[in-house]
Amino acid sequence: MASYEVKISSKGQLTLPVELRREWKLEEGDSVEFYHTHDGRVCLRPRNLPASAIFGLLAHLTPDPAYDSDDDAIGAQIVAEDEATKSKGRKPRAA
Template sequence: MKSATITTKGQITIPKEIRDYLKLEIGSKIGFVIDENGTVKVVPLNLPVTSLSGMLRRLGLFAATIEDMESAITQGASDWT
């Protein structure tokens, strides 16, 4: 387990191993979440959008293709005319 010491200003230095794992860089933002068990989790807030792919995936749903999206747009546009 990695540890850090809180300064008099309430600041900590995140250990390098943790920064590397979370892909944190200078200026990165992090959030703190307390889960249902009372465990505090550190969450990086400035992840690239591509890393979020699949995060909300539900079983039985498939990603729409560009063609599917264009068809839906065309179909939706015809509803307005």
Template sequence: MATAVITSKGQVTIPIEIRNFLCLGKGDKIDFRIMKKRTIAITPVNCRTSDVFGILSGKTRKKASDSEIKMKMTEHFKKNFK
């Protein structure tokens, strides 16, 4: 179990083990969902298809491999979402 403290501004630092488990980094968004018995669920916000649509457009006429697509998507996310 991880514990955090709420600041006077209502801010909480998410413990590193939780950030690592959810693969969260600077600038990432998370959803809070109220559950039963005074608990909440925290889930990372996934990107929309429209966030990455067209990032390979005009780059090449050849078919991209899975690794090339993954690399381009990673570059795009680092540039636009961090």
């Protein structure tokens, strides 16, 4: 994985290396986003694509034939996760 080091100007500006600008197809006026991940890392992502660019991105996925609908699949997953969190051998507390 490539690593790039840049300096921040007195105005708080930085210059993205040309390799990244080319790879991300960034042009003058495009936006990028900095964000923190759950583990404390700082990441940067280009924001130069319109929302329509993601249309069809998941078209290759097919429904699981074990379920009649998405709702059935989601319900089964919730039940499975709930069962997994219950302590074995313990009675539930009274409400």
